[in-house]
Amino acid sequence: STQSTGAEGGFLDIDVSIFGPEGKSVYKGSRESSGKYAFSAYMDGQYKYCFSNTMSKMTAKVVMFSMDIGDGSHKEDHADTIDKDHDKLAEQLSELRTALVGVKHDQEYMEVRDRTHSMINNSTNTRVVWWAFFEALVLLAMSLGQIYYLKRFFEVRRVV
Numbered sequence: 496s497t498q499s500t501g502a503e504g505g506f507l508d509i510d511v512s513i514f515g516p517e518g519k520s521v522y523k524g525s526r527e528s529s530g531k532y533a534f535s536a537y538m539d540g541q542y543k544y545c546f547s548n549t550m551s552k553m554t555a556k557v558v559m560f561s562m563d564i565g566d567g568s569h570k571e572d573h574a575d576t577i578d579k580d581h582d583k584l585a586e587q588l589s590e591l592r593t594a595l596v597g598v599k600h601d602q603e604y605m606e607v608r609d610r611t612h613s614m615i616n617n618s619t620n621t622r623v624v625w626w627a628f629f630e631a632l633v634l635l636a637m638s639l640g641q642i643y644y645l646k647r648f649f650e651v652r653r654v655v
Contacts, residue, residue: 509558510547516540529604559607563596 511530513522515537522532536542548556 509556510545510549512543512545512547514543514545516542559603561600561603 508526508528511522511524511527511532512520513532513534515521516539521534521537521542524530524532544560544562546558546560548554
């Protein structure tokens with residue numbers, strides 16, 4: 496099972512490709528901001544995971560990536576010798592492990608989202624501070640302009 500998330504940078508769109516040991520494409524995704532893909536290896540060897548940022552070359556991106564490697568085969572050779580209680584316990588342990596892995600992935604995803612939202616909040620707060628500073632300067636300039644105008648308006652002019 497493979498899970499990837501664009502954490503920061505640009506529109507968070509990345510291209511994802513997974514290639515098998517002989518170069519055969521196993522998965523290809525285009526412009527994904529996050530995704531989850533599970534597959535069974537069709538042969539032994541090295542699998543390549545490629546992330547591409549060709550859509551926006553000017554913007555760097557941070558990508559979070561996690562991969563779980565598990566044994567998908569279930570051995571049933573000793574089914575006659577193992578009692579039913581042991582089978583139930585093993586099944587419950589397997590379900591618990593699967594649930595814990597799911598919780599771990601969800602927690603990692605929430606950490607990425609929290610970091611992204613924190614960056615957005617900091618950016619927004621900075622913009623609000625600069626805008627408030629600009630407004631204060633404009634207000635000060637307008638006040639000084641009004642004082643100058645009113646002084647000139649009420650100025651007594653003498654004709655000689």
